[in-house]
Amino acid sequence: MGHFQRRPTGAPCPQPSTLEGTYMVDAVHTSSAPMIELRRLHRFFGATKAVHDVSFEVYRGQVFGYIGPNGAGKTTSMRILSTLELPSYGDAFIDGFSAVNDPDLVRRRLGFMPDGFSVYPNMNCIEYLDFFARSYGMMGKDRIQAIKRTLGFTGLDKIAAKPITGLSKGMRQRLCLGRAMIHQPTVLVLDEPANGLDPRARIELRQMIQQLAAEGTTVLVSSHILTELAEMCDQVGIIERGKLLAVGSVEEIRRTMRGHLRVRVIPLNQQAEIAVWLSQREGVSELAQEGNAIHFSLQGGEAEQSQLLTSMIQSGFPILEFAAHTESLEDVFMKITTGAVQ
Amino acid sequence: MSAADSTLGELPSKPAASTIDPHAQTVEQLLDGQSAWDKRLIHWSNWLNPILVKETRQALKSKQFVWTFGLLIVIVLAWSLLGLLSSIPNIYYASDGRGLLNGYLLILVVPAWLIIPQASFRSMASELDDGTFETLSLSMLRPRHIILGKLNVAALQLIIYMSVIAPCIALTYLLRGVTLETILFELIVVVITTLALSMIAIAFASFSRSRALQIVFSLVLILLQLITTFTLCSLLTAVAWQGVGFGSFEDNRASWIALGVSAFFVGLYMWVLFACSAALIGVSSANTSTPIRIPLMVAGWLIAMVGVAMAIWVDIEAAGFFLMLLGVHWAIAGAFIVGERGFISTRAKRTLPDGIFSRLFGSWFIPGPGTGYVFVVLSCLGGSIALMISPLMTSERLWDYWFAMVWFAIAINLYIAFYLGIGRLGAWLFFRRMKSGRMFTTAVFIVVLNALAILATCTLSLMSSNYSRMDYEWFCFPNPWWTLAEIIPYRYRNTNNLEELAVFCLGVVTLPIFLLNLFLSAKDIVIQRIETPDRVMAEHGKKNRAESTEQSEEIIDPLA
Ligand SMILES: Nc1ncnc2c1ncn2[C@@H]1O[C@H](COP(=O)(O)OP(=O)(O)O)[C@@H](O)[C@H]1O
Numbered sequence: 001m002g003h004f005q006r007r008p009t010g011a012p013c014p015q016p017s018t019l020e021g022t023y024m025v026d027a028v029h030t031s032s033a034p035m036i037e038l039r040r041l042h043r044f045f046g047a048t049k050a051v052h053d054v055s056f057e058v059y060r061g062q063v064f065g066y067i068g069p070n071g072a073g074k075t076t077s078m079r080i081l082s083t084l085e086l087p088s089y090g091d092a093f094i095d096g097f098s099a100v101n102d103p104d105l106v107r108r109r110l111g112f113m114p115d116g117f118s119v120y121p122n123m124n125c126i127e128y129l130d131f132f133a134r135s136y137g138m139m140g141k142d143r144i145q146a147i148k149r150t151l152g153f154t155g156l157d158k159i160a161a162k163p164i165t166g167l168s169k170g171m172r173q174r175l176c177l178g179r180a181m182i183h184q185p186t187v188l189v190l191d192e193p194a195n196g197l198d199p200r201a202r203i204e205l206r207q208m209i210q211q212l213a214a215e216g217t218t219v220l221v222s223s224h225i226l227t228e229l230a231e232m233c234d235q236v237g238i239i240e241r242g243k244l245l246a247v248g249s250v251e252e253i254r255r256t257m258r259g260h261l262r263v264r265v266i267p268l269n270q271q272a273e274i275a276v277w278l279s280q281r282e283g284v285s286e287l288a289q290e291g292n293a294i295h296f297s298l299q300g301g302e303a304e305q306s307q308l309l310t311s312m313i314q315s316g317f318p319i320l321e322f323a324a325h326t327e328s329l330e331d332v333f334m335k336i337t338t339g340a341v342q
Numbered sequence: 343m344s345a346a347d348s349t350l351g352e353l354p355s356k357p358a359a360s361t362i363d364p365h366a367q368t369v370e371q372l373l374d375g376q377s378a379w380d381k382r383l384i385h386w387s388n389w390l391n392p393i394l395v396k397e398t399r400q401a402l403k404s405k406q407f408v409w410t411f412g413l414l415i416v417i418v419l420a421w422s423l424l425g426l427l428s429s430i431p432n433i434y435y436a437s438d439g440r441g442l443l444n445g446y447l448l449i450l451v452v453p454a455w456l457i458i459p460q461a462s463f464r465s466m467a468s469e470l471d472d473g474t475f476e477t478l479s480l481s482m483l484r485p486r487h488i489i490l491g492k493l494n495v496a497a498l499q500l501i502i503y504m505s506v507i508a509p510c511i512a513l514t515y516l517l518r519g520v521t522l523e524t525i526l527f528e529l530i531v532v533v534i535t536t537l538a539l540s541m542i543a544i545a546f547a548s549f550s551r552s553r554a555l556q557i558v559f560s561l562v563l564i565l566l567q568l569i570t571t572f573t574l575c576s577l578l579t580a581v582a583w584q585g586v587g588f589g590s591f592e593d594n595r596a597s598w599i600a601l602g603v604s605a606f607f608v609g610l611y612m613w614v615l616f617a618c619s620a621a622l623i624g625v626s627s628a629n630t631s632t633p634i635r636i637p638l639m640v641a642g643w644l645i646a647m648v649g650v651a652m653a654i655w656v657d658i659e660a661a662g663f664f665l666m667l668l669g670v671h672w673a674i675a676g677a678f679i680v681g682e683r684g685f686i687s688t689r690a691k692r693t694l695p696d697g698i699f700s701r702l703f704g705s706w707f708i709p710g711p712g713t714g715y716v717f718v719v720l721s722c723l724g725g726s727i728a729l730m731i732s733p734l735m736t737s738e739r740l741w742d743y744w745f746a747m748v749w750f751a752i753a754i755n756l757y758i759a760f761y762l763g764i765g766r767l768g769a770w771l772f773f774r775r776m777k778s779g780r781m782f783t784t785a786v787f788i789v790v791l792n793a794l795a796i797l798a799t800c801t802l803s804l805m806s807s808n809y810s811r812m813d814y815e816w817f818c819f820p821n822p823w824w825t826l827a828e829i830i831p832y833r834y835r836n837t838n839n840l841e842e843l844a845v846f847c848l849g850v851v852t853l854p855i856f857l858l859n860l861f862l863s864a865k866d867i868v869i870q871r872i873e874t875p876d877r878v879m880a881e882h883g884k885k886n887r888a889e890s891t892e893q894s895e896e897i898i899d900p901l902a
């Protein structure tokens with residue numbers, strides 16, 4: 001395991017000898033525990049650090065948005081949480097039960113909707129749900145009740161007798177969600193559920209997730225688009241290249257970025273001189289020239305904005321247009337992530 | 343919709359659910375079943391393995407099953423007609439039932455031994471390939487339930503095919519020449535073989551983690567099926583024509599005993615395979631090693647016990663034969679066990695033996711190559727000692743034979759301790775970092791080592807005699823097969839003392855290897871058990887899922 005010796009800066013990386021699992025403490029706590037907890041989770045595939053020291057907590061009834069570009073490590077950490085994979089180091093907990101040590105107890109409480117959908121041939125929706133209800137040990141009336149509830153919730157009752165192979169993407173996602181929630185789990189883990197859905201289906205999906213959360217289900221939902229989740233999430237975590245870069249409510253994350261304005265200046269001429277002049281000012285960063293316009297990031301608020309404009313004009317630059325706006329969620333996301341892939 | 347409206351208008355007091363919501367009705371019908379027969383079936387299916395229910399539903403819709411089933415009926419009918427027509431003139435006094443029976447059996451064997459195991463293999467392999475296995479393992483079904491479900495499916499298919507044949511076989515019984523005993527014997531052979539082949543197929547599918555391995559295993563499976571079918575078809579034919587006490591077995595009892603013993607061992611090794619495949623599918627931090635060691639140990643002891651019984655009551659030379667079987671059993675099992683990963687997860691630590699007594703006897707069940715090595719060597723030794731004592735318990739006193747057997751037993755045990763010890767050390771040195779396929783690699787390593795020893799000794803022997811003869815010389819000691827062949831009890835002639843020297847040298851070399859391995863396994867044995875947290879114990883105690891969610895809410899939310 002020599003390649004793990006290359007330690008990154010920042011958070012201390014566990015040494016190879018401890019990676020073989022001497023950690024993995026039994027941590028069962030009883031009260032005021034988070035429903036979902038990732039604790040120093042690591043997962044390596046050879047030299048790839050798919051998940052690298054990720055920790056966060058989600059409390060009952062919350063919706064946690066897990067956001068990151070493709071290959072960030074979302075699926076891997078969700079699979080570990082769902083007991084489908086083992087961590088290289090660290091642990092994940094559902095309701096205080098370890099996904100590594102007590103997978104059976106975790107599975108009772110958890111519904112997982114993977115990003116891909118695997119079908120059995122020669123089956124219809126109702127048989128599919130019936131099979132999984134049986135697999136969860138439901139018998140007789142219980143099972144029938146559960147299937148009816150699930151069909152009703154997901155709106156699949158109209159096509160209950162349709163073969164799965166003929167379902168549209170949106171319907172498949174509903175069936176997949178139905179499968180994940182047939183045993184009324186207290187925690188739902190949804191891996192990119194909105195991927196490939198049309199706008200209407202997306203909205204319906206969001207409504208379903210919000211309804212589940214309102215009923216007390218804790219939801220962990222991933223996406224590679226922040227704006228897609230921003231409205232419905234109580235908290236978001238932004239992950240890239242296996243590392244959690246930011247956690248908090250959307251507002252909190254925006255606030256850490258506050259104090260930055262995106263400014264666009266269009267001068268009549270003298271672009272080069274203005275750019276040089278700007279680059280020497282304090283608080284100006286990310287200077288870029290795009291055609292006639294000059295874009296940059298300005299630290300501070302409206303006072304700094306007007307001060308900059310005043311001194312620009314006093315310096316005699318011919319300004320045609322000066323526009324500033326706070327950063328959008330997309331800007332925040334772009335700023336937090338670097339766009340690098342592994 | 344207008345019909346519903348008018349109904350509502352006319353009969354406002356009627357509960358409108360059924361007319362207003364036709365879909366709910368369909369859902370209910372689909373779930374509860376429409377006819378009384380449906381309802382009863384659905385009710386009973388509550389207690390069946392979910393996989394059995396699911397795959398039965400799928401099979402009823404699949405073309406392949408319908409075709410096989412239809413074809414079987416057609417062929418059986420054709421054969422019945424042919425058989426009856428050809429015997430019409432003398433049906434009352436000729437004993438033609440035997441030929442008919444033989445035909446039916448050979449027809450049954452095609453779906454039972456060729457199609458069913460293939461279906462099991464493909465069903466398991468596609469489950470693992472398509473990711474449906476993962477969604478399944480998220481539920482309350484454990485790997486063992488899934489494997490059991492697939493076995494159930496194979497059994498059900500067999501029952502269906504047999505039910506097609508059943509009336510015809512009853513017909514042959516009405517004809518002359520076929521006894522009930524013969525029919526029973528034949529059907530037992532068919533059933534056991536089908537289940538064994540299906541178990542092997544499922545195990546092969548769970549072992550093939552990659553595409554390439556899957557192709558290799560499916561080829562091996564087909565080969566195995568063909569060999570089994572050809573050899574056992576001749577058995578079926580012989581029994582059909584000559585009755586249960588066929589061929590060399592003079593009386594029926596011997597045949598039944600042979601069948602019983604074989605069935606017993608087939609069942610035992612099915613259990614071993616079952617444990618292995620349950621351990622290999624899915625990822626888990628659980629202790630997967632101990633559940634395999636237990637059936638292995640039981641199988642090892644039963645081999646020894648059957649050998650002892652045979653030596654005492656049937657033939658004293660059985661002891662030597664069963665000694666060889668025991669050696670093969672532990673050599674194969676050990677080659678894999680010494681390649682285990684030494685790492686014991688927290689979850690596995692909860693299952694470790696605790697207390698002086700259980701630590702004394704249970705320590706060799708702790709996962710890991712070191713304990714595994716000692717486990718294999720000690721188990722083999724134990725069985726060998728039992729087999730060595732058995733000739734002494736007979737009234738005959740064949741001292742020469744007994745001495746030969748003692749040498750033979752010592753040699754077998756030493757070779758196992760030697761090669762497995764080297765294999766375990768090799769795995770420890772070279773494959774320590776390997777995460778998957780380590781056991782398989784170690785087994786291959788041991789086989790290669792053994793093959794090299796055989797090659798080297800044979801070449802040396804040929805060279806020393808100028809390529810004219812192959813004589814057993816002192817440098818042939820590393821070749822276990824040759825040495826064992828030299829001292830195999832019935833050939834044993836005390837001509838020169840080379841064999842004793844070989845055993846002695848082997849002992850001198852093996853002792854340090856054994857001690858080194860024992861020393862290395864000490865680190866596994868001192869690992870302490872971790873107590874399972876109370877909350878986990880309490881949760882596991884609960885059967886009812888609804889109850890458990892209520893409980894956990896209580897604990898989590900003290901304000902509620
Ligand atoms: N089974 C695997 N073997 C090797 N590398 C893997 C495996 N699974 C995931 N990875 C790698 O781990 C990284 C994270 O993947 P993933 O968790 O799927 O990202 P995301 O879901 O955020 O798109 C990627 O670089 C991916 O190539």
Ligand SMILES: [Mg+2]
Pocket residue numbers: 071074075076115191192
């Ligand atoms: Mg993904």
